[in-house]
Amino acid sequence: MTWGRPPHLTTGTTVAEACLELLEGRVGHAEVRDGARLVGIVTTADLARVPEGAAEQTTLAAVLAARRPGAPRPFSPTPSDHRPYGRTARAVDPRGMTIDPRTWLEILGTETCWELLEATPVGRLAVVTENRPEIYPVNYVTEGRTVVFRTEVGSKLAALDGNPNVCFEIDGLDLADRSGWSVLLQGRAKTVGTPAELKELHALPLEFWSVGDKPNFVRITPTAVSGRRIHPHAPSA
Amino acid sequence: MTPGDPSEPTLRPLSIADCWELLATVPVGRVAVAVEGEAPLVLPVNHRVDGQSIVFRTGPGSKLDAARTQPIAFQADAYDQHLHQGWSVLVRGLAAFETVDGQHLEPWAGASGRNTVVRIWPEHVSGRVVSSGALVWDPGGYL
Numbered sequence: 001m002t003w004g005r006p007p008h009l010t011t012g013t014t015v016a017e018a019c020l021e022l023l024e025g026r027v028g029h030a031e032v033r034d035g036a037r038l039v040g041i042v043t044t045a046d047l048a049r050v051p052e053g054a055a056e057q058t059t060l061a062a063v064l065a066a067r068r069p070g071a072p073r074p075f076s077p078t079p080s081d082h083r084p085y086g087r088t089a090r091a092v093d094p095r096g097m098t099i100d101p102r103t104w105l106e107i108l109g110t111e112t113c114w115e116l117l118e119a120t121p122v123g124r125l126a127v128v129t130e131n132r133p134e135i136y137p138v139n140y141v142t143e144g145r146t147v148v149f150r151t152e153v154g155s156k157l158a159a160l161d162g163n164p165n166v167c168f169e170i171d172g173l174d175l176a177d178r179s180g181w182s183v184l185l186q187g188r189a190k191t192v193g194t195p196a197e198l199k200e201l202h203a204l205p206l207e208f209w210s211v212g213d214k215p216n217f218v219r220i221t222p223t224a225v226s227g228r229r230i231h232p233h234a235p236s237a
Numbered sequence: 238m239t240p241g242d243p244s245e246p247t248l249r250p251l252s253i254a255d256c257w258e259l260l261a262t263v264p265v266g267r268v269a270v271a272v273e274g275e276a277p278l279v280l281p282v283n284h285r286v287d288g289q290s291i292v293f294r295t296g297p298g299s300k301l302d303a304a305r306t307q308p309i310a311f312q313a314d315a316y317d318q319h320l321h322q323g324w325s326v327l328v329r330g331l332a333a334f335e336t337v338d339g340q341h342l343e344p345w346a347g348a349s350g351r352n353t354v355v356r357i358w359p360e361h362v363s364g365r366v367v368s369s370g371a372l373v374w375d376p377g378g379y380l
Contacts, residue, residue, distance in 0.1 A: 122316055122323070126269040126277045133269035133277045135312035137325045167279040169267055180265065186276035223276070 006041075008033050011061035015050045018042060018060055029119070029172070032060045040064040041172075043181070043229075044115050108227030113183045116227065117170060118142050125149070126167040127159040127189075134159065140168075147185060147220040148192075148201060160218065164188045168220055183227035185220065192217040251364035256326045259313070259364065261286040266313035268293070268357075270304045278303065284311070291328060291357040301355065304332040311357050316367075326364035330357045 007021045007030045018030055022044055029043040042063055050058050108116075117123075126135045140149040147168055160166065166189045171182035192198060201217045251259070260266070266284045269277045278300055282293040291311050295301055309332045316323025335354045 122314075124267055124279070124312060124314070126267075126279045126310070128269075128271040128277050131271050132308050132329065133271050133310040134329065135267055135269050135279070135310050135327060137312075137314050137316070137323070165274070165276040167269065167276045169279045169281070171265065171267070171281045180281070182281045184279060 006030050009042075009060055010034070011039060011059060011064070013060050014056055015047050015058045015060070015063060016055040019047050019055065022047070030060075032064060044112070044119075048112070106229040106231065108181065108183065108229055110225055113185075113225050113227040114142065114145065116172075116181065116183050117147065117185070120170045120172070123147070123149075123168050123170045125189075126169065128163050128165070129159040130162075135169075143201070143219075145222065147187075147222070149218055149220075151216050151218055160189045160191070164190060166220060181227065181229040183225070185222045186224045187220045187222035189218050189220045192219050248365055248367050251324065251326065251366055253362050256328075256362050256364040257286060257289065259315075259324055260284075260291065260326055260328070263313050263315055266291070266293075266311055268301065268304070268355075269310045269312070270301060270307055272303065284313070287356070289359065291359070292354050295353050295355055299353070301332075304355070305334060308360075309357055322366075322368040324364060324366040326362070328357060328359045329361040330359040332357055 009018055009021060009030045009032050011032055011034050013021075013032075022030060029041050031038055032040045032042055040060075042060055046063050047055075050063065121139060122137050123140050124135050125138050126133055128134075138149040138151070140147050142148070166187060168185040168187070169182065171180065192201060198217060264283055265281055267279055267281050269279045271277050280301065282295075284291050284293040309330060311328040311330075312325065314323060314325035333356045335356055336352060
């Protein structure tokens with residue numbers, strides 16, 4: 001398996017096998033195929049919802065079926081897990097995911113957000129210069145609970161000097177069932193300066209695709225991390 | 238890697254026409270608005286290209302209301318992480334809020350109550366493409 005490449009699994013793959021594949025590939029999701037046809041994408045969050053005792057028996061077909069609107073939901077929280085949350089009753093599962101049963105909007109737990117951040121190679125950095133927002137894609141890696149990327153001396157960095165408040169975003173779309181997820185990380189960006197830190201950062205598996213020397217490392221220390229996954233709540237028209 | 242090596246990554250700007258064409262190939266982009274003293278607000282949106290503007294749906298009382306009085310940015314991209322190829326387009330402009338008039342737009346999160354269309358009138362459109370060697374990836378095939 002190529003590092004970072006979502007594996008192609010079949011509908012008959014078990015959850016236990018899929019977990020191993022994702023662990024080995026260090027990725028957050030796998031494509032599920034029926035022959036050559038892409039039938040869905042399962043994420044670590046989907047797999048985490050299957051009780052551990054059922055992982056050997058549950059196939060990815062069942063995981064995908066459970067996500068469909070109106071389907072029996074074998075892995076959804078039991079009624080006893082429901083509790084009032086704000087003004088609406090929401091289902092809360094033990095791993096910290098919150099699913100609104102009406103919209104299938106799932107609030108991703110912090111751990112899931114970081115899993116997705118670790119598994120994604122490209123994010124978007126939003127910076128503000130003189131009240132004007134700009135968004136750029138960047139290759140990044142996570143280090144501890146921070147996001148690190150490289151940049152050349154230019155507009156991105158100039159903006160950070162003036163206003164270190166940034167938002168970092170990643171997202172993904174499951175074209176097969178129209179569910180999508182996004183993770184937002186708000187924080188402060190700082191150019192990494194000390195030689196010791198730089199030495200450490202040069203050892204990180206951070207690749208960058210574009211041309212030019214990118215001598216500067218920038219680290220975003222988050223003040224807030226949030227994520228959500230939106231499941232389609234009605235069949236496609 | 239030596240200079241002139243065909244596998245060396247290249248970065249080139251996209252023409253405005255290419256930018257618009259590529260924006261229409263992906264279903265999801267992101268909008269950003271400045272928030273005083275804080276990190277900017279960023280939201281993923283299901284967008285469409287309508288002539289020389291970008292439209293997407295939102296609900297009333299959205300956090301995006303800040304864009305009624307402030308500049309907005311829209312970005313979309315696609316990349317192939319194995320070939321290290323991709324493009325990104327940034328649109329900076331002003332947002333106009335309109336009421337839905339039957340335009341078919343999928344909101345990012347459910348349709349209920351999302352009857353406001355935000356239209357971004359561009360002031361500045363720029364884009365770039367990164368590729369190692371020949372560009373072989375299908376721009377519509379990712380994200």
